[in-house]
Amino acid sequence: MKLLITGGAGFIGSHVVRLFVTKYPEYQIYNLDALTYAGNLANLSDIENAPNYTFIKGDITDAKFLEDMFAELSFDGVIHLAAESHVDRSITDPMSFVMTNVVGTVNLLNAAKNSWVSTGGFDGKRFYHVSTDEVYGSLHNPEDFFTEETAYDPQSPYSASKAASDHFVRAYGNTYKMPVVLSNCSNNYGPNHFPEKLIPLMIHNIQTNKPLPVYGKGENVRDWLFVVDHARAIDAVFHKGKLGETYNIGGFNEWKNLDLVHLLCQIMDRKLGRPEGTSAQLITYVTDRAGHDLRYAIDANKIMNELGWQPSLQFEEGLEKTVDWFLANQTWLENVTSGAYQSYYKGMYANR
Numbered sequence: 001m002k003l004l005i006t007g008g009a010g011f012i013g014s015h016v017v018r019l020f021v022t023k024y025p026e027y028q029i030y031n032l033d034a035l036t037y038a039g040n041l042a043n044l045s046d047i048e049n050a051p052n053y054t055f056i057k058g059d060i061t062d063a064k065f066l067e068d069m070f071a072e073l074s075f076d077g078v079i080h081l082a083a084e085s086h087v088d089r090s091i092t093d094p095m096s097f098v099m100t101n102v103v104g105t106v107n108l109l110n111a112a113k114n115s116w117v118s119t120g121g122f123d124g125k126r127f128y129h130v131s132t133d134e135v136y137g138s139l140h141n142p143e144d145f146f147t148e149e150t151a152y153d154p155q156s157p158y159s160a161s162k163a164a165s166d167h168f169v170r171a172y173g174n175t176y177k178m179p180v181v182l183s184n185c186s187n188n189y190g191p192n193h194f195p196e197k198l199i200p201l202m203i204h205n206i207q208t209n210k211p212l213p214v215y216g217k218g219e220n221v222r223d224w225l226f227v228v229d230h231a232r233a234i235d236a237v238f239h240k241g242k243l244g245e246t247y248n249i250g251g252f253n254e255w256k257n258l259d260l261v262h263l264l265c266q267i268m269d270r271k272l273g274r275p276e277g278t279s280a281q282l283i284t285y286v287t288d289r290a291g292h293d294l295r296y297a298i299d300a301n302k303i304m305n306e307l308g309w310q311p312s313l314q315f316e317e318g319l320e321k322t323v324d325w326f327l328a329n330q331t332w333l334e335n336v337t338s339g340a341y342q343s344y345y346k347g348m349y350a351n352r
């Protein structure tokens with residue numbers, strides 16, 4: 001199995017690459033990543049010399065580059081995670097989300113299709129597209145959950161671009177009979193999370209005594225899953241998921257943003273030896289994000305019942321692990337917050 005994983009230097013992708021490189025030594029794993037601001041090869045320093053692992057620097061918006069790479073390497077499978085992923089950035093710069101998430105995904109579909117059609121067809125091949133629950137929009141009724149049948153209703157430029165990419169993947173499955181499978185997952189948290197996102201931002205700001213910016217009144221509800229459990233789910237969908245199907249992935253673990261920030265403050269006060277209640281004083285309410293979805297909650301029964309996947313960690317346990325990781329990896333955090341990790345790559349690689 002020659003497997004291409006895109007976006008493997010990012011937060012979730014790096015956990016997927018690590019899992020596949022260590023669990024499947026008989027596979028050749030190729031990690032294709034453009035190393036945007038969100039890509040960081042330090043996330044993979046523990047496996048970078050593994051004999052079954054190759055890093056390729058390249059951009060999925062470059063169709064010719066993808067065609068050449070597929071012609072040369074003849075991949076058997078693709079797990080596609082590369083994306084622009086931050087909602088706030090999509091509000092200020094939607095076009096880069098269209099380019100990477102929509103155009104990049106269609107380029108990748110074309111490259112895989114052309115390579116597979118010209119080398120004997122789709123037998124034994126698989127194109128797996130990793131997506132988000134944000135494509136479903138916002139839930140207003142407290143009893144409702146997103147199922148695989150929920151109609152798409154994306155509300156931000158990020159979720160609109162991911163919804164478009166999901167539609168293209170399904171359209172290629174339907175029109176060209178390409179062997180596709182998809183998953184839509186809830187919010188991830190854990191080690192290597194880029195510190196612009198809620199949980200690592202709060203950990204960093206608590207530690208450095210900076211304000212903890214909470215959007216609106218902190219009422220927005222998100223369903224949180226430990227990133228390693230998402231990687232395990234991706235393993236299950238890639239190997240056991242039925243072609244043409246979609247699997248929702250989530251932890252049945254809903255938290256209001258404000259309650260989550262309070263829980264983090266408690267954990268951090270304990271870890272840093274501060275009197276209880278100290279860090280919570282840093283909470284500051286800021287103007288709500290434009291078009292902020294109120295509640296996301298995933299019904300993960302299909303993947304649990306059909307593929308036997310279950311989250312391995314309770315939320316409090318996962319959050320403790322995450323806080324411990326950030327406190328123990330200060331150099332990683334400083335390199336990311338200062339931007340030093342990016343200058344390290346300059347001139348290091350040609351396109352490949």
Ligand SMILES: NC(=O)c1ccc[n+]([C@@H]2O[C@H](COP(=O)([O-])OP(=O)(O)OC[C@H]3O[C@@H](n4cnc5c(N)ncnc54)[C@H](O)[C@@H]3O)[C@@H](O)[C@H]2O)c1
Nearest residue numbers: 007009010011012034035036038039059060082083187188
């Ligand atoms: N973070 C979450 O909570 C979450 C939840 C569900 C689904 N997802 C999806 O999972 C995937 C990974 O998310 P993440 O949080 O790890 O994102 P991330 O932003 O941490 O990583 C994205 C990676 O893609 C790379 N990339 C960006 N543009 C590229 C391009 N044009 N060509 C090649 N590589 C490019 C970046 O360098 C980076 O390494 C995304 O598709 C996202 O939509 C994320």
